[in-house]
Amino acid sequence: MKVNRRHFLKLGGITGAGIIGSNILPSCKPGAEKETLSNLNNIKEQALIKRRQKFNMCGFTAPKMDVVRTAHIGLGRGSGHVNSVSLLEGVEIKGLCDLIPEEVDKTMKRIEGTGFKPDIYTGDPEAWKKMCDRDDIDLVYIATPWNMHAEMAVYAMEHGKHVCIEVPAAVSMEECWQLVEVSESTRKHCMMLENCCYDFFELLTLNMARQGFFGEIVHGEGAYIHTLLDLNFNKTGYWNMWRLRENSGRQGNLYPTHGLGPICQIMDINRGDKMEYLTAVMSKDFQMNDTAKKLASSDEFYKEFVDMPYRGNMTTCSVVTNKGRTIMIQHDVTSPNVYSGFIRLVALSELL
Ligand SMILES: NC(=O)c1ccc[n+]([C@@H]2O[C@H](COP(=O)([O-])OP(=O)(O)OC[C@H]3O[C@@H](n4cnc5c(N)ncnc54)[C@H](O)[C@@H]3O)[C@@H](O)[C@H]2O)c1
Numbered sequence: 196m197k198v199n200r201r202h203f204l205k206l207g208g209i210t211g212a213g214i215i216g217s218n219i220l221p222s223c224k225p226g227a228e229k230e231t232l233s234n235l236n237n238i239k240e241q242a243l244i245k246r247r248q249k250f251n252m253c254g255f256t257a258p259k260m261d262v263v264r265t266a267h268i269g270l271g272r273g274s275g276h277v278n279s280v281s282l283l284e285g286v287e288i289k290g291l292c293d294l295i296p297e298e299v300d301k302t303m304k305r306i307e308g309t310g311f312k313p314d315i316y317t318g319d320p321e322a323w324k325k326m327c328d329r330d331d332i333d334l335v336y337i338a339t340p341w342n343m344h345a346e347m348a349v350y351a352m353e354h355g356k357h358v359c360i361e362v363p364a365a366v367s368m369e370e371c372w373q374l375v376e377v378s379e380s381t382r383k384h385c386m387m388l389e390n391c392c393y394d395f396f397e398l399l400t401l402n403m404a405r406q407g408f409f410g411e412i413v414h415g416e417g418a419y420i421h422t423l424l425d426l427n428f429n430k431t432g433y434w435n436m437w438r439l440r441e442n443s444g445r446q447g448n449l450y451p452t453h454g455l456g457p458i459c460q461i462m463d464i465n466r467g468d469k470m471e472y473l474t475a476v477m478s479k480d481f482q483m484n485d486t487a488k489k490l491a492s493s494d495e496f497y498k499e500f501v502d503m504p505y506r507g508n509m510t511t512c513s514v515v516t517n518k519g520r521t522i523m524i525q526h527d528v529t530s531p532n533v534y535s536g537f538i539r540l541v542a543l544s545e546l547l
Contacts (some may be wrong), residue, residue: 417454
């Protein structure tokens, strides 16, 4: 099926990037309204830019390889990817890169005994480029902080590598388009590692939906509700507090794809249906600034995080598709809650 450029939302962009609902109602911060308006204008401007498809990567198959030679950038979550890859047949792990040497050491330990002897790139924020410059690597895994994903992926594709990028793949509309356009022009796969699409429950639901078990799908709901307040403020939680900084810079749903991905598969988004419109609302921040203030009262380290424009606790986005179906996606990584990436489908079943 031909994928059309207009398969992108008219307001707000979803290509797996964490930017749903940048046009949300502002929360309580002075200046937040101005910031939201400028985000909205930016999204409108981006949406109006006409893009020309260079090649249709939908269904594209790269030439067969007997051995897939991998390289890995970012070894927090990425260390698990290295471990998983080391268990596969037909792969060779050629390079490991992390800014912090200890992270590389830990990962090397994990794959001891597997026979893989990857070269190491560390201690320099640009070391990953040297690894991508090599011509004996086929696939680069990227599991670094969000604001580095697009730059690393574009560089790797332009240097002849397929890429897998952790979620979210990009942090702005412009970065989403860069990924699409560079993938099309280089004919390199650009895969977002949205693991929730492949969990057993989601695959079971997808299979049942495709076999018509539920009837016609009318509405889908998904979420990323995960209490990360402690981890975000933990000095050793994420490298250089990157995730806290992300939550204090941008507004809206920063992490939409765990909930959205499986629903898009079930609804054939970009393969028969497409998203048309989005509206979003966000609660005020009830906890993050209070937590920053509390911690800063006894620890200088947290002073820079006081009075940042924190994203609100709960964001709720509603999307309308071209076929008139609706999707609701929620995001809350602050409120005390049990983890939920819940999926709910509303369907018209002939059985009823
Ligand atoms: N799919 C999932 O379920 C899931 C779960 C956890 C994390 N993630 C994603 O994985 C990514 C990484 O998150 P994390 O939890 O591992 O964070 P992390 O902070 O634990 O790890 C990031 C790593 O990147 C390294 N790094 C920073 N700058 C670098 C540079 N210039 N060059 C090389 N390495 C650099 C850091 O040293 C650190 O080891 C994020 O996109 C996150 O959203 C996804």
